[in-house]
Amino acid sequence: MEAVAVLGAGSWGTALSIVLADNGYDVRLWTHRSSLADEINNKRTNEKYLSGITIPENIQAETDLESVVKDVRHVVLVVPTKAIREVCHELNGVLDQTVTITHAAKGIEPETYKRVSEMIREELKAELYDDVVVLSGPSHAEEVSLRQPTTVTVSSEQLEKAEAVQDLFINRQFRVYTSPDVVGVELGGALKNIIALGAGISDGLGYGDNAKAALITRGLAEIARLGTSMGANPLTFSGLTGIGDLIVTCTSSHSRNWRAGYKLGQGHKLEDVLEQMGMVVEGVRTTKAAYQLSNTQNVEMPITKGIYKILFDQEDPRDVVDQLMTRIRRHEMEDLTNILDEQRND
């Protein structure tokens, strides 16, 4: 059977490898840790990142990137956003054929404000890839690896490349849709992590379902405002990669972003929370990026600004909630309709 390379053996890389293995592919799962490769190959487990799951025999973990990507048509990149550029650099040195890159990371880079596909296109030599596809949607690794029903969306510039990746992953438990809106799909996936931190903080403070619903809905409003101002289709934010992912991340204790927020709401320090987590909490860096971006794009993002102040200015979460609740009175949809009107008039 065809080999597929999956780079990154954390929670999501391992879960996506299981989907591919279930679909009959020979999965070469790259990790930079030889101890983890040994555990996966010998014990068929990945206890740190996906506890309690048996890893199928047609997943082979390896530490040698060159042999992992040799002769494959598809490379699936599932390292955290922070590691994307570094892994692309390494790929430049070992790939010698053209591949389709699929990435499943959810973040925006602070300072450059780049989405993950933009970072990949900047770093990888142009002759080494024919397209960059993003895979995103409401999909906790813990549930995917138990083969529980899950839906995601893949998006790329060329529809046929998204469809090829749809073919690769789709099965009875893992339903894959396509979308042409790369910007909207990537921004929805990245920005929901900020709101998930907020939902966790709200729960940690002891607030209830009304506050959670408010965060999800007003969070979506500011995600849609920023996304639309950057060229996304506003309808994308009412799909799987927008509201879908926002719901799953804000309401599930599987979410590392929600869990980190919960601890912050209970009064723990950010550095302690991140150290204890031992897994990536993408929303922290993305909050910084989105806060900076909202200033340069001149888009109001009050919740993101509030989370930024809690994370980086040590502001008390209760004071931030108070500031949000006592902002100047607004019309619910005015900002988004203004952006759409401006775009129509351009």
Ligand SMILES: NC(=O)C1=CN([C@@H]2O[C@H](COP(=O)(O)OP(=O)(O)OC[C@H]3O[C@@H](n4cnc5c(N)ncnc54)[C@H](OP(=O)(O)O)[C@@H]3O)[C@@H](O)[C@H]2O)C=CC1
């Ligand atoms: N977990 C989930 O349910 C989902 C996650 N995602 C997204 O997928 C991406 C990856 O997340 P996830 O798998 O959960 O993260 P984890 O924290 O579970 O795992 C990250 C993995 O990447 C490895 N890694 C980190 N830096 C490098 C590097 N420079 N070179 C090679 N390997 C590296 C880590 O290795 P080490 O052990 O050495 O740290 C670890 O194996 C994130 O952007 C996340 O938002 C998307 C959907 C669902």
Ligand SMILES: O=C(CO)COP(=O)(O)O
């Ligand atoms: O993106 C996810 C689910 O769709 C996973 O979210 P966390 O990174 O918060 O665990």
